[in-house]
Amino acid sequence: MRLSTPNIQLNAQGKLHHFLTLEGLKQHHLLEILDVAKSFVDEATGTIKKVDDLHGKTIMNLFFEASTRTLTTFEIAEKRLSADVVNLNIETSSTKKGETLLDTLWNLEAMLADMFVIRHGESGAAHFFAQHVAPHIHVLNAGDGRHSHPTQAMLDMYTIRKHKGDIFDLKVAIIGDILHSRVVRSQIQALSILEAREIRIIGPKTLLPADTAALGVHVYDNMEEGLDGVDVIIMVRLQNERMQSALLPSEKEFFNLYGLNEARLAYAKPDAIVMHPGPINRGVEIDSAVADGPQSVILEQVTYGIAVRMAIMSILVKNAKELAAAQQAQNESFDMENAQ
């Protein structure tokens, strides 16, 4: 049995203290998130419960990179946990006055933040914060550079499990700009940890990573072959900026080669589900008939994203409480031994 390398996001009990990346996590970490998320979904109404798990806690959303969609789902998740929520407009903050990023961090910490949700254009930004915050503070990665977007991957896993049950039985295809996508990196990690039967990536060679062998994925540059018999199709959003570089032909050509339309969808299993992190580019990476069709679960992903983010935040706080209780018990037992 190989011990996991020390992981900054785990506490002394091996439980999640931060949520920065899926790398190095065990199946039980992911399954707990999925289970707790499930407990927040009110199956009868399809809505998500309002609970008191984070009443009195202050969460600061630090979005150095604008994203209304991700910020809003975090904000809603936080309010449904009854936390106090502060959105920081980083553009107008002290970082402009010449304060270093660490000084800003320490000041926000001193403002009694219990949790930071960080989105940043640089890979490793959330790790940097986690390395420098006080021990009682939790850091969540809401997307860092090209590195990781773990909450997005976990909501994808929730959606797959909801529709398909256990993931180890499934063939999953991920299509599009694999190379530049932090979401895909996290999705592949999640699917690997949950032991998906087969992970395929499909895309033009210019948009595929070099180290596909190390990733444990099967590579296709042809849609029909890659989709053949899969249970789950995950489309990747095509970034417009790629289009303007030499990496890609025109939008139309991309759609002709890698766009998901009904004809191609037919190569997958008849009950395959279609996913996309949004916002979708209709007619670029996906046809409207598919995006709005019966196999699409794209909007469900958004909803489950709230439950999954609630679950992660709730678990982090619970883990800290359990660790504190264990340390307290240990101290008392130590005191008693000394007293005897």
Added chain:
Amino acid sequence: MRLSTPNIQLNAQGKLHHFLTLEGLKQHHLLEILDVAKSFVDEATGTIKKVDDLHGKTIMNLFFEASTRTLTTFEIAEKRLSADVVNLNIETSSTKKGETLLDTLWNLEAMLADMFVIRHGESGAAHFFAQHVAPHIHVLNAGDGRHSHPTQAMLDMYTIRKHKGDIFDLKVAIIGDILHSRVVRSQIQALSILEAREIRIIGPKTLLPADTAALGVHVYDNMEEGLDGVDVIIMVRLQNERMQSALLPSEKEFFNLYGLNEARLAYAKPDAIVMHPGPINRGVEIDSAVADGPQSVILEQVTYGIAVRMAIMSILVKNAKELAAAQQAQNESFDMENAQ
């Protein structure tokens, strides 16, 4: 008895599900809003109660057209109902990333919005949203193009009723740019539904609508005649942009002809009240002596605006609950019949 045309804002029980326009509503719809609003006002202190009616509900304020004043009163109303409130900065949202308006809507819906409050520069925007949201979601119109601003009209009705009692006994004069004002359209509809004894509009011919006969209003282009014996005076805010077009003479000339000063106010009944939706242009459409004088109820309008908006939101949620209960009862009775 003529049946009302099908109205998208009414549910199967004929009750308000959305609040888009006053057109097609019955007196009882408006009276219920005014009565519920009254129940939120704490008469002893002049303030408005904090209640739990919308605890656990998420309201999204979608302001495509900036308006700090309207947004703030909605936000305060929502927080006094204990709702979770999310203000969406539409400028930085996905609509910029090429997502269609409907995709944005569906995504916000999937984020578990229970209610959208929409302000938009295009007439019909709120209707468009209402046509496309999921059945359990409520849409409120906070002003669309030149079409409608129904919550503003309802707070005006509340203010009139508070000071003057039943509206069917009253003569009301509306003064200024009638042609371009969505507020006036809604005010005339509200006054008609509540059967005001007489509705007068006063303004330069270039700023009056063509179809005044259809509106059931009396038209004056002279202030002294138009104000003679009225109970209620409603001033309209003059938009600066009109001034720059050929539609209007200078600000000074407008004030000379249609500005409300103390001398003109004397033509109305001695206890007439003076209203204005704000923000006022002192010395353009209204003289400070009148705006700040004893007959002005302009600031009360703002306060009652919170109670009225709370009432509307609370009624929409209550109506949905009652409809669900009725449908549930019907299903059970149907099941019982089948079982026999």
Added chain:
Amino acid sequence: MRLSTPNIQLNAQGKLHHFLTLEGLKQHHLLEILDVAKSFVDEATGTIKKVDDLHGKTIMNLFFEASTRTLTTFEIAEKRLSADVVNLNIETSSTKKGETLLDTLWNLEAMLADMFVIRHGESGAAHFFAQHVAPHIHVLNAGDGRHSHPTQAMLDMYTIRKHKGDIFDLKVAIIGDILHSRVVRSQIQALSILEAREIRIIGPKTLLPADTAALGVHVYDNMEEGLDGVDVIIMVRLQNERMQSALLPSEKEFFNLYGLNEARLAYAKPDAIVMHPGPINRGVEIDSAVADGPQSVILEQVTYGIAVRMAIMSILVKNAKELAAAQQAQNESFDMENAQ
């Protein structure tokens, strides 16, 4: 005994109704703030309690001058008091539509604000608001021009008292741009009211005020002499704009003459504490070894800032309640006398 001049921020019972400046306040006013702030600090955990003191109250943060740091600490304090919080984006508000500042104020008042927190580039702005709001509304000064920043001074007093006990025994040195700092003005007032044994100001002559005698402070232009034997060192943030004027030499030269480094810190008492309102300019007014060293309490100041702001807001609301109760009792006693 000299009677205090009438003070707009005190109510009929001589208690705080607004919090605009420390000028004219008595020791008991300041001590009450410090004591109530202490009651909000959870000593066991070092965090600050969430309480219900302002449940149902609406606080509007009106920041005409941007300051993420100050706005965020106020916002957190308000939410920990369970108030409803509205941040007003003054840039996009009606003041742009030609509405006067007073009309804006009255409208916000009519939106049922219970408290305004105001930051403004003009000296006297908070006083102006306090003179014009309705009697039941409280105004807090979050910094006005070069005049006053009383909540910052009170959190400094809290931090000093926490580490050093009673302030009347202490020698305090304030270093840097004394002339332009509203924080220093408030700090000197607070230290005077709390009868600090000695207040010293240290800085280049171009950055010292003319009326130092009236301020009751000792003036030094040499760090070693000024720091000799002091208990508390308060650094002032150096504004970059001063640097570009003729008032100051280069940053490097300033640091050479007035920067706080370990060698200079040694002139103070061995247990002296080092304070700074933040954000700090490392290597300009303070050396990192000192800012991050064992005598620095800079980050504690931020935390106590939340407790102190909570205390002030809580006291203002309590005072208003007590005054209303006293007036009620007086009216009843008057009625009884008349009835006999």
